[in-house]
Amino acid sequence: MFYRNIIQQLEQWRLKSNRKPLIIRGARQVGKTTAVHEFAKQFSQYIYVNLEQQKYKHIFENYTDIHKIAEQLFFVNDQELRLKHDTLLFIDEIQEVPTAINFLRYFKEEIPELPVIAAGSMLETLLGKNIVFPVGRVEYFQLRPVSFEEFLGAIGETRALAELRHVPLNYFAHSKLLELFHTYALIGGMPEIVEEYAKHRDITSLKPIYNSLINSYLEDAEKYAKNATQLQLIRFTIKQVILHAGKRITFQGFGNSNYKSKEIGEVLRTLEKTHLLHLIYPTTGYSLPLIEDFKKAPRLQFLDSGLVNFQAGIQKEIIGTDDLNKVYQGTLIEHLVGQELLANQNLPLDKLHYWVREKNSSQAELDYVLQFHNKVVPIEVKSGAAGKIKSLQQYINQAPIDYGIRFYAGELQINTLKTNEGKTFHLLNLPYFLASQTEKYIEWFVDNRPKSTSHFIVNEPTIAYEKPTNKNVEIKKLNEINDKHQRILKLILGSPKKGKEIIEEHLGLTYQSRNKKLLIKPLLDLELIEWTIPENPKSKQQAYRITQKGKDAIKN
Incomplete structure (x- = not known):
């Protein structure tokens, strides 16, 4: 078992003076039971109640007095009732006895000293079935797939984890x-997959687990299908949802089918209650509150990107790429960034948002917008030059904010730019792997932002990541090359790269003659790099590779 961040939230819950019974929500197989088992090690006694087992079903179905129920649970598990303040009671698969959900309120009211956690994968499907959730008497946490941060801990990369934080x-x-x-x-963030990979570091051994997980979701359809026809529809929809993850969809004819909009809509909303997917409807506004426009096409967010990769057959494509934005037309990394943005959001109401321009004729669309304090921060997931982010610029032109975020394969940097309408703004460029740390970086940026001319934001102190002045200084000696030159040398150390890829995708600058003259030409002149096609310098296939002299420069 590896550490899950929700354990820290559980520790804080335990210490609350007004603690309520806790319901942990989340899709099947995301590790709810395992996380609670791990948390239970902090108690002197632990009572695990699985309501799929008849002996526990009998207790909740045949007793109505909460004290009698508690006595029976302690007795059956050979635990001492006098130590109930230091005993964790975990009621798993609580949906198997729906009336047990209402008993949670009585644990709060009559035995508040006993810490109680309940979990179930399909609790929301019980709504509307004469089941009353004890409003105000319980609280909720949401458990999601393993984040990149948790993944690093699972595979023993403690130093990398420290640097990520x-x-x-x-x-x-x-x-x-x-x-x-x-x-x-x-590989994604399903706990069983991560644990297997951590043990054996063998990607080929994961195929049976992927198959098993997907089949388990297809089999679960029997639990909430009303009839055989709907069962077939639900299973069809699950398969298509995985293949359409990260894309905007229409209900009518979904997956090239003949199903009607109403049929698909009902199934998608049912699957959303099981936390297998989220329907992300766009917002068209620029400030709080974030109001979803349910008349526009939603985007599909599936439970886990790793399952999507496996089912879509794009795993080999990921292995061979130097930029995840090149895989699956960019859909993979956009979906994964969304998964990471949600990773540390532990409340059931936390959700993703994206923005589109209100005019139907407009193609402007932002991958995500994130509520941060009283602002709505625009987010793009895109490679290339910073100045090419047109949708983000259109948003910033109208919004009461003068900064945005771009996730890409390059390094952390801040650009000071202007929109086409002349508004100055700052672009915080973050490498993909920092998506789960987004809020920390917004805090850091806001506290240390470059000075701004925008009237929306109060000027703040300048920081070290300001856009460089790029003065036209001729470089003639090795000791005159700067950090960007060194980054280029390290970048092409593994394999040759084209100039446009180096300057736009990895340095985040525009591919213009001035930047080529400042960044590429000095390295050629000093013979630190060379053309891959020296006989035809203007070839469209031309790229740059490092020389032995360049390798020696890196070592020194």
Whole structure:
């Protein structure tokens, strides 16, 4: 068992003076039971009640007095009732005895000193079935798949984990964290998959587990299908949802089927109650509150990107890429960033949002918008030059904010830019692997932002990540090259790269003659790099590779 961040939240819950019974929500197989078992090690006594077992069903179905129920549970498990203040009672699969949900309120009212946790995968499907949730007498946590942060801990990368949590990121940690993130992007965050990989480091051994997980979700459909026809529809929808994850959809004819909009809509909303997917409807506003427009097409967010990769057959494509934005037309990394943005959100009402321009004729769309304090922060997941983020610029032109976030394969940096309408704004460029740390970086940025001319934001102190002045200084000696030159050398150390890829995707600058002259030409002149096609310098296939002299420069 590896550490899950929800355990820290459980520790805080235990210490509350007004603690209520806790219901942990989440899809099947995300590790709810395992996390509680691990948390239970902090108690002197632990009572695990699985309501799929008849002996426990009998107690909740045949007793109505909460004290009698508690006495029976302690007796059956050979635990001492006098130590109930230091005993964790965990009621698992509580949906199997729906009336047990209402008993939770009486644990709060009559035995408040006993810490009680309940879990079930399909609790929301019980709504509308004469089941009353004890409003105000319980609280809720949401458990999601393993985050990249948790993944690093699971595979024993403690130093990398420490660097991930360090704000701002140290330059030297970028390459290794990006490499590890590619592995995480490949296998995903299902706990069983992560645990197997941590033990054997063999990706080929994971195929049976992927198959088993997907089949378990398909088999679960029997639990909430009303008839054989609906069962077939639900299973069809689950398969199509995995293949359409990260994309905007329409209900009518979903998955190239003949199913009607109403039929698909009902099934998708049922699956959403099981936490297998989220329907993310866009917002068209620029400030709080974030109001979803249910008339527009929603985007599908599936439970886990690793399952999507497996079912879509794109795992080999991930292994061979240097930028995740090139895989699956960019859908993979957009979906995974969304998964990471949700990773540390432990409340059931926490959800993702994205933005589209209100005009139907407009193509402007932002991958995500994030509520942070009293602001709505625009987020793009995109490679290339910072100045090419047109939708983000359109948003910032109208919004009461002068900064945005771009996730990409490059390194941490801040650009000071202008929109097409002349509004100055700052672009916080974060490598993909920092998505789960987004709120920490917004805090850091807001506290240390470059000075702004925008009238929306109060000026703040300048920081070290300001956009460089790029003065036209001719470089003639090795000791005159700067950090960007060194980054280029390290970048092409593994394999040749084209100039546009180096400057736009990895340095986040525009691919123009001035930048080529400042960044590429000095390295050529000093013979630190060379053309891959020296006989045809203007070839469209031209790339740059490092020379032995360049390798020696890195060592020194």
